[in-house]
Amino acid sequence: MGTASDATPDTDDRGEEIDLDALRARYARERERRIRPDGAAQYRSAAGEFGYYAKDPYTPRTEREPLTDTVEVLVVGGGFGGLVTGARLRQAGVESIRMTDEAGDFGGTWYWNRYPGIHCDIESYSYMPLLEEVGYVPRWRYAPGEEIRRHAVAIADTFDLYRDAVFHTRVTALDWDDQACEWVVGTDRGDRMRARFVITSSGTLTQPKLPGIPGIETFGGHTFHTSRWDYGYTGGDQEGGLTGLADKRVAVVGTGATGVQVIPHLGRDAKHLYVFQRTPSSVDVRDNRPTDPEWAASLKPGWQRERMENFLAIVSGERVGTDMVQDGWTSTARLQRKMISGALDTSVSPEERERIDELVDARKMNQIRARVDEVVDDPATAELLKPWYRYMCKRPCFSDHYLQTFNRPNVTLVDTADHGGITRMTEDAIVVGDTEYPVDCVVFATGFDVGVSGVMSGALPVRGRGGRDLLGSWSRGPRTLHGFYSDGFPNLFQLGAVQNANSVNFTHILVEQAEHIAAVVARGRKDGVPVIEPSAEAVEEWGRTVRETAHDNSAFQAQCTPGYYNREGAGVHGGFSYSPGPVAFHRLLRDWREDRMHEVLGAKP
Numbered sequence: 001m002g003t004a005s006d007a008t009p010d011t012d013d014r015g016e017e018i019d020l021d022a023l024r025a026r027y028a029r030e031r032e033r034r035i036r037p038d039g040a041a042q043y044r045s046a047a048g049e050f051g052y053y054a055k056d057p058y059t060p061r062t063e064r065e066p067l068t069d070t071v072e073v074l075v076v077g078g079g080f081g082g083l084v085t086g087a088r089l090r091q092a093g094v095e096s097i098r099m100t101d102e103a104g105d106f107g108g109t110w111y112w113n114r115y116p117g118i119h120c121d122i123e124s125y126s127y128m129p130l131l132e133e134v135g136y137v138p139r140w141r142y143a144p145g146e147e148i149r150r151h152a153v154a155i156a157d158t159f160d161l162y163r164d165a166v167f168h169t170r171v172t173a174l175d176w177d178d179q180a181c182e183w184v185v186g187t188d189r190g191d192r193m194r195a196r197f198v199i200t201s202s203g204t205l206t207q208p209k210l211p212g213i214p215g216i217e218t219f220g221g222h223t224f225h226t227s228r229w230d231y232g233y234t235g236g237d238q239e240g241g242l243t244g245l246a247d248k249r250v251a252v253v254g255t256g257a258t259g260v261q262v263i264p265h266l267g268r269d270a271k272h273l274y275v276f277q278r279t280p281s282s283v284d285v286r287d288n289r290p291t292d293p294e295w296a297a298s299l300k301p302g303w304q305r306e307r308m309e310n311f312l313a314i315v316s317g318e319r320v321g322t323d324m325v326q327d328g329w330t331s332t333a334r335l336q337r338k339m340i341s342g343a344l345d346t347s348v349s350p351e352e353r354e355r356i357d358e359l360v361d362a363r364k365m366n367q368i369r370a371r372v373d374e375v376v377d378d379p380a381t382a383e384l385l386k387p388w389y390r391y392m393c394k395r396p397c398f399s400d401h402y403l404q405t406f407n408r409p410n411v412t413l414v415d416t417a418d419h420g421g422i423t424r425m426t427e428d429a430i431v432v433g434d435t436e437y438p439v440d441c442v443v444f445a446t447g448f449d450v451g452v453s454g455v456m457s458g459a460l461p462v463r464g465r466g467g468r469d470l471l472g473s474w475s476r477g478p479r480t481l482h483g484f485y486s487d488g489f490p491n492l493f494q495l496g497a498v499q500n501a502n503s504v505n506f507t508h509i510l511v512e513q514a515e516h517i518a519a520v521v522a523r524g525r526k527d528g529v530p531v532i533e534p535s536a537e538a539v540e541e542w543g544r545t546v547r548e549t550a551h552d553n554s555a556f557q558a559q560c561t562p563g564y565y566n567r568e569g570a571g572v573h574g575g576f577s578y579s580p581g582p583v584a585f586h587r588l589l590r591d592w593r594e595d596r597m598h599e600v601l602g603a604k605p
């Protein structure tokens, strides 16, 4: 990637010299301050005793009889991955499709997350899939959550995916029946359905997590997680107007991408808001704006694919002539290479590349920190809101309202970094160090068990040929061809980033995955093969390719403040996804479909 900043001297936007040694030392101190010995174990899943945090507040559960029928394709997950797969299969002529989801409707992440202020921070024209197929142009450059959720419903309507769908249904077991060449699908509704093909797309941001704060269970006030917003308590809707909070002292825990979006609304409407921060986010300019109707009218068929490809190429480090999106993601593409796989700039030595990366990073972070000083009136508060780490250590955030909220007299920022987070909770207060903050309500903006699909966590046991356990056969790491399927598990396809591609625009990844799976299934049906399954050799070969091409970003991770990107400071190595990046991967898939697809269609039942 060639960017203008590559060639600049070692100075920041204000012309001040960048002292990389001093910056590294400062970042290391911040990391030390934040490292906790319990790492990822500090969190609790919203399950068991805390299961009520994960209950569906939006759709009443209706009783139904258990199902024992047979469908051709069963899709686990009604988010964008499942929806696009269902849509492409319909287009390929598959009539019998059953969509399933634990939620009460389609939408996945966008079903669950309805907190005030929710928006997608990827440009909607590239993020919302199948816009042309559904005949829709988003109303905003960065769409609000409700518009995105409705679009998910529109996809389901357009492709008739409500037919045979079951909601509030968790798939609890998948067992391959060798004789019938079908999957037997067990659920928490007592179903024993059958399906020839099963496709899992159960998402990465679905299971809410809570901080393991001592005494959390003793708090007697009102609490909920941002992904299960309690509008019955707060009043208002996703656009705000939380009138129920006018007489309440509210605490919000967490200042990640969710916290940054929700805090302006809580600040506006609560009697008093305490923001409990552990690590500040980097918060850049948002610059949202309504869609220009003239631009929308000028769009030619194929426009969305072109825009998606352009965005993906830029944020993956590919060289392209035009930046169609021109936003905070495309302008920081070089820095994203630290976290999300993609093409590496090989025109300079690795050492020089690293030096340039660090300087570009420092310039960006100096700009982000300078913005805090510009916006926040109180210098002490501004100091606490400055992020001291490299750009991709945490998910970058964008807002034109967040920092401004700390100028309100009813908003207090409570920094918990020196205590590793909140110290404890009592019946009516949050305690940090020795200071008690009495509150009526606590909103947990503390994120999700990221990246853990039911299959990977073991919550959805899968038994293939001869009862072989999928996680057991993955005990030394995932074994797949292209991330989709494994030998011993016929007619089972998984969507997700494992041994597949990854990108900040994850719906683009899902669109490619859905199209690939639909193409393979369509070809299998056309050829009349009973099973689709890769050989053990093909799986081994792909595992080797992923390992051998892996970019090791552990050195970068090791100097980052803890978070889910680096397993709370424990570190991660490259090779989770295909490191050469999504553009290369999609090309590879296209070639494979041309030349090698027959290899998964030859297996004996």
Ligand code: NDP
Pocket: 119, 120, 121, 122, 205, 211, 212, 213, 253, 254, 255, 256, 257, 258, 259, 261, 276, 277, 278, 279, 395, 416, 420, 421, 422, 445, 446, 447, 448, 562, 563, 564
């Ligand atoms: P995150 O996991 O990113 O943030 C959790 C927050 O809770 C962090 O600020 C964390 O602090 C804080 N926290 C956790 N435990 C404690 C504790 N004991 N005391 C004090 N603070 C604590 O979750 P989010 O929901 O914000 O975001 C999750 C992901 O969802 C994002 O990374 C993004 O991928 C996606 N997202 C996308 C959006 C979009 O527009 N596309 C919008 C919102 C979310 P610390 O950082 O110190 O661990």
